Amino acid sequence: MLTISHIHHIAIIASHYETSKAFYCDILGFTLQEEVYREARNSWKGDLALNGQYVIELFSFPSPPARPTQPEACGLRHLAFCVEDIDAAVQHLTAKGVNCEAIRVDPLTDKRFTFFSDPDGLPLELYQA
Known part of the structure; x- marks a missing residue:
């Protein structure tokens, strides 16, 4: 096994x-x-x-070839990072010039999350613990 x-x-x-x-x-x-x-x-x-x-x-x-589409291209959909305070994390990213989507709530877990991208457009997620 x-x-x-x-x-x-x-x-x-x-x-x-x-x-x-x-x-x-x-x-x-x-x-x-x-x-x-x-x-x-x-x-x-x-x-x-x-x-x-x-x-x-x-x-x-x-x-390297560009990613065909996002986030529904075949392969890795996104990479998620766990944070304790999503509001502080978004504020930090915004201050550094990184655009974040509006914070949403996962209907299954009631946890807050948002998406942003790395310099090549790789979808990244912040997920509040």
Whole structure:
């Protein structure tokens, strides 16, 4: 039997590596654990952590294709981050120039959430714990 203990990491390909690295680190609060340039692939790879735990592999590749549509394209629909105070989180993002949708309430859980996008339009969600 397969026994999965947890999600190890999420891989994201950025069209502009430095812009996305700044977004995830400077705005969302991830820390850069390690960064390497892979010359054979003309690609950067950064390992980003949240609260000391490795979470995101951030890649660059020359001329990656754009996401076809959002958020209903086949594949990853969105990435959700848990926050304790969604109003404070939205205020922080707005002050950094990030546009958030209006806060909604999940009819099944009664929890508050909102969506915003990373620099490449990847749909991200804030979900209040």
